[in-house]
Amino acid sequence: MSDDELFDLEPDALELAASIATLRTERDPGRALRDRLLASTRTTSRFGDLEREVASLLDLDVRAAAALLLRVDQADAWTEGPAPGVRLFHVEGGPAVAGAVTGFVRVEAGREFPEHEHLGDERVLVIQGALRDSLGTVVQRGEMAPMPAGSAHRFEAIGPLPLVYLVVVRDGVRIGDDVIGPDDPRG
Incomplete structure (x- = not known):
């Protein structure tokens, strides 16, 4: 996620994104899952x-x-x-x-x-x-x-x-x- 995208997030979504970024799991769910989760927290479009x-x-x-x-x-x-x-x-x-x-x-x-x-x-x-x-x-x-x-x-x-x-x-x-x-x- 770019710095510009971080500034577009609402405070609750930013906190969620920070929490997700610090999660450690035995099996990495992959970039696609991470991207989908972060996209679901967006309140503004990349367009x-x-x-x-x-x-x-x-x-x-x-x-x-x-x-x-x-x-x-x-x-x-x-x-x-x-x-x-x-x-x-x-x-x-x-x-x-x-x-x-x-x-x-x-x-x-x-x-x-x-x-x-x-x-x-x-x-x-x-x-x-x-x-x-x-x-x-x-x-x-x-x-x-x-x-x-x-x-x-x-x-x-x-x-x-x-x-x-x-x-x-x-x-x-x-x-x-x-x-x-x-x-x-x-x-």
Whole structure:
């Protein structure tokens, strides 16, 4: 845990983190368990610098966007996606995005999101990692990628981290013969 992350913890969470750090056990439970435990005590997201952009894209206030960003690191928020290594986290946006598919998408490093057509305008905000689409465009953390209705592409998560992005796409997407629309529980 970095010094910056320690300053983001509430006093009770900081005390808990200090207690955990001093525990000695016969068998080390591993870094993954430690990271999950510490993440569960967070009251601010590691994506805090993107809260305003997320709020704007989803037509939500910043507090609601911050709460959604906290859930990005929770495994139970995600469901299986349309391809291996792809997971989806559906979120509800405000009135300005009614009729749009809204949510986060996670693509494991080196995996590909399949070819798909945008049935309406799409806006993507990368919050972790980077992608390279079939047109050669690279989009990195903090960058926005708009795609017009009727456009189609596929993309790959590049770099060492899983790609995580927020998507708002009007009317949905078509992947092969399958349409994921605004009323689809997957979207």
